[in-house]
Amino acid sequence: MASLPSFAGAASAPDFAAHPVTRAEALARLHAFLPQAGAAYAARRNIVFGPGRHDAVSRLSAALRRRVLSEHEVVAAVHAAHGEGAEKFVAEVFWRTYFKGWLEARPQVWSDWRGDLHRLDLRLARDDAFAARHLGASRGETGIDCFDHWVGELEATGYLHNWARMQFASIWVFTLGLPWQLGARFFHDRLVDADPASNTLSWRWVAGLHTRGKAYLADAERIARMTSGRFAPRGLATQARIPDGPAAPAAQPVRSPLRVDRAAPCVVWLTCEDLSLELEPALADLDVRGVAVLGADGAGAVDRAALGDGMARAVARWHCPSRICASAEELAAFAAGEGARQVVTGFACVGPALEAVPEVNRALRREGLALAEHRRSWDERAWPHATKGFFSMKQRIPALLSAAGIG
Numbered sequence: 001m002a003s004l005p006s007f008a009g010a011a012s013a014p015d016f017a018a019h020p021v022t023r024a025e026a027l028a029r030l031h032a033f034l035p036q037a038g039a040a041y042a043a044r045r046n047i048v049f050g051p052g053r054h055d056a057v058s059r060l061s062a063a064l065r066r067r068v069l070s071e072h073e074v075v076a077a078v079h080a081a082h083g084e085g086a087e088k089f090v091a092e093v094f095w096r097t098y099f100k101g102w103l104e105a106r107p108q109v110w111s112d113w114r115g116d117l118h119r120l121d122l123r124l125a126r127d128d129a130f131a132a133r134h135l136g137a138s139r140g141e142t143g144i145d146c147f148d149h150w151v152g153e154l155e156a157t158g159y160l161h162n163w164a165r166m167q168f169a170s171i172w173v174f175t176l177g178l179p180w181q182l183g184a185r186f187f188h189d190r191l192v193d194a195d196p197a198s199n200t201l202s203w204r205w206v207a208g209l210h211t212r213g214k215a216y217l218a219d220a221e222r223i224a225r226m227t228s229g230r231f232a233p234r235g236l237a238t239q240a241r242i243p244d245g246p247a248a249p250a251a252q253p254v255r256s257p258l259r260v261d262r263a264a265p266c267v268v269w270l271t272c273e274d275l276s277l278e279l280e281p282a283l284a285d286l287d288v289r290g291v292a293v294l295g296a297d298g299a300g301a302v303d304r305a306a307l308g309d310g311m312a313r314a315v316a317r318w319h320c321p322s323r324i325c326a327s328a329e330e331l332a333a334f335a336a337g338e339g340a341r342q343v344v345t346g347f348a349c350v351g352p353a354l355e356a357v358p359e360v361n362r363a364l365r366r367e368g369l370a371l372a373e374h375r376r377s378w379d380e381r382a383w384p385h386a387t388k389g390f391f392s393m394k395q396r397i398p399a400l401l402s403a404a405g406i407g
């Protein structure tokens with residue numbers, strides 16, 4: 001087997017035992033969690049037991065976000081174990097698919113968020129009272145017990161339970177009166193599962209901008225109940241004042257990148273969008289001459305650990321050289337040097353992954369190479385149903401499962 005380049009710094013990573021990002025560990029977690037993925041999940045998934053005790057939920061999000069495990073295999077395993085009894089868990093995985101599809105159809109929501117952050121940073125620089133409020137929230141110094149605790153938990157572990165994320169976002173927006181955009185950045189910079197679609201759109205959902213006029217208001221009594229009395233927050237907003245903002249743009253057709261040419265020799269460019277391409281049946285007969293990762297130095301520890309594992313698996317599958325490239329030019333030169341005619345990668349979703357594509361495309365074109373993106377059939381089938389609210393996708397889950405050969 002070809003020797004692997006090493007990822008500096010991956011060893012000093014966060015708590016991978018809690019949030020596995022290697023395939024072996026993520027599979028072990030999936031199998032350990034399976035018995036609880038049915039009725040137990042439906043009954044207990046919203047109870048926030050606290051740090052180190054989140055075992056009513058799978059904590060597979062860091063792996064799913066990077067497709068160390070695919071949605072298909074997780075849903076298939078859970079469905080095989082529980083059949084219809086896995087309905088709640090399966091629906092949660094489809095929330096992820098739904099948000100991704102929704103954002104692909106409205107990439108402007110992502111670029112608007114980036115633009116809003118730029119404007120808000122200018123305001124933070126010149127408005128002292130606003131900056132102090134933002135700093136107090138970011139440091140967990142608000143005096144709202146659950147919120148301050150969750151800031152600490154997020155900083156320490158990179159994870160918050162879904163229900164805690166909802167309360168947090170609601171308090172940030174409606175009680176503290178801070179812009180959702182800054183809250184979304186606060187999460188995105190810290191979460192082990194940070195995902196442009198799930199994060200940005202969940203914040204918009206809580207703020208009442210996703211389903212226009214329907215916001216999520218945190219409630220002190222409910223928080224006390226769902227945290228087994230650990231918290232008694234005071235002074236929470238009793239009204240959701242939905243922030244101003246433009247209506248979501250109309251859905252547009254999802255981008256159609258160049259498809260993989262199965263006859264052309266290729267280098268596989270691995271990104272955190274899809275780290276199990278080597279298992280994709282549609283790519284089984286590719287002539288793979290090399291595997292590459294780009295810009296790993298700028299990646300966080302969780303990404304580096306996942307990329308390192310993904311690269312090791314890809315090399316073991318395709319028996320080819322591998323390279324960690326510092327630039328798009330180095331990636332292009334590596335691919336050309338290995339005799340590739342195309343570079344194949346997972347579909348670059350809206351967010352940093354898509355933003356990296358133009359530079360890579362330019363470098364590849366200079367070497368006479370093409371960039372092809374592989375879109376999984378899971379996404380191809382589901383995303384067309386992600387144009388309205390989640391309900392219209394939910395209704396189609398049985399048909400989507402059957403099209404995927406599940407059940």
Ligand SMILES: Cc1cc2nc3c(=O)[nH]c(=O)nc-3n(C[C@H](O)[C@H](O)[C@H](O)COP(=O)(O)OP(=O)(O)OC[C@H]3O[C@@H](n4cnc5c(N)ncnc54)[C@H](O)[C@@H]3O)c2cc1C
Pocket residue numbers: 045057058059060061062064065092093094095096097099160161162163165166169187188191193194195196198199200202203206
């Ligand atoms: C404000 C806010 C921000 C969020 N930001 C992110 C994010 O950046 N990345 C991310 O992956 N999820 C995000 N979520 C969704 C959800 O909180 C996490 O996916 C979930 O908590 C992960 O824990 P788990 O793997 O134990 O989930 P489980 O309950 O075990 O669910 C299984 C899988 O289903 C998916 N899932 C579950 N709930 C949701 C949901 N509400 N929306 C989308 N997918 C879901 C995840 O892939 C998860 O791993 C956010 C939710 C909110 C309210």
